[in-house]
Every structure is written in C-alpha cells, then in structure tokens.
Amino acid sequence: MPARNAILFAGMTEAEVIDGAQTGDADCFEALYHHHKRRIFSLCLRMTGNYTEAEDFTQETFIQLYRKIGTFRGESAFSTWLHRMSVNIVLMRWRKKGLNEVSLEETLESQSEDGHKKEIGKRDLVLYGAIDRIALDQAIQDLSPGYRITFVLHDIEGYEHNEIAEMLGCSIGNSKSQLHKARMKLRTLLPRADSGKTQTIEIDSRKPARAEVQLAA
Secondary structure (H helix, E strand, O other), X not given: OOOOOOEEXXXXXXXXXXXXXXXXXHHHHHHHHHHHHHHHHHHHHHHHOOHHHHHHHHHHHHHHHHHHHHHOOOOOOHHHHHHHHHHHHHHHHHHHHOOOOOOOOOOOOOEOOOOOEOOOOOOOHHHHHOOOHHHHHHHHHHOOHHHHHHHHHHHHOOOOHHHHHHHHOOOHHHHHHHHHHHXXXXXXXXXXXXXXXXXXXXXXXXXXXXXXXXXXX
C-alpha cells in the first residue's frame, strides 16, 4: 500500500490530498483518481475477466468514492478502504445477476485429500513454480467467484488475511480457507511444468514476489 506520507500531488502527502478531496477540492480528487485507477482496474479485471466490465466497475468505484470520500476516517489504509469499496461493487453486481458464489463461511478441513497436512495462508511454491503467467490468468477466471476474489486479493494484490477479512466481512480463518481451496482448485486446473525445470514466476503485486522451484521428477 502507498505510504501515508507519499507525495501524490503538488508537494502534498496522501493524507493532505485526501483531506483536500474531502473538502471538495477537485484537483485533489483527480490526483487520487490518477494514483489509484490502474490498481482498481487491475483488481476488477482479475475478478471479472472482462475488460469492459472492469472499466465499468472502475468507473463506478470512483463515482462511489466521490460520493463517499467524506466517510473515510483513516481507520485503515486508504487503498484498503478503496479496494473494499471496489470489491463490494463487484459482489453486489454478481448477487444481482444471481451468480453462484462460494460461501465465505465455509470451513476448511485441516488435511488434504491425500492425507498430507497443508500450511494454510503460506505461499504455495509448487503452484507458483509449475505454471506460467498466461495459464495462471486463465485458471483464475475458471475459479468460482468466492475462491477467485480471495486468491486475487491475497496472492496477486498482496493483501494480508486480516485486510481481506475486513474487505469481505468474513473471519480471518474463512479467508485462509478460501485461499487454500482456491490453490487446491488451481492445482487441478493448471498443467505442471516439464519435469526437472526451474521456472521463475513473477506476480504483479503490491508486494512483488518471485518464486523459484525445482519441480520433482
């Protein structure tokens, strides 16, 4: 997330720009728009897999921001607050369309199907070493909405589980459960890399990470 003291506009910090936008300064609001629009569009695109819908959701997010920026109290990072607004807009549209979402309240078995215990909430290096970016993007779109949102927020956008729980209105445990299930589903959707190869996969994230894994034969 951008630091609260980052210079965003005309020598002003993020906090000062937010304060200006809250008092009706159009230039400050425009500065916030230009600073956050690419991240919001990327988030919407990964959640929907549709460029036109992502543009619509991005526009709707900033319309909502214009109406509601006065309610921001700084209790969380502004980017987290804005992303939560965007996620809620997408979720509301899905609910209106009657999409079958995976419940965020589902519980998680501590054992995988093969009986091996999995660490929940940790980066799955086998998953990241076994795929390429194009295959990952396609597989993400094949996930059910509930899994997709949690996976995108955690593994792509770099949010922590406590932040995701705040955005989605669920518990931290449920966020971890959804991420675990999303990763397990992806492992069934993605082809494994050739045996013996080491692949480096870089994920576009707020916290850039590179995973290098030597795949077992």
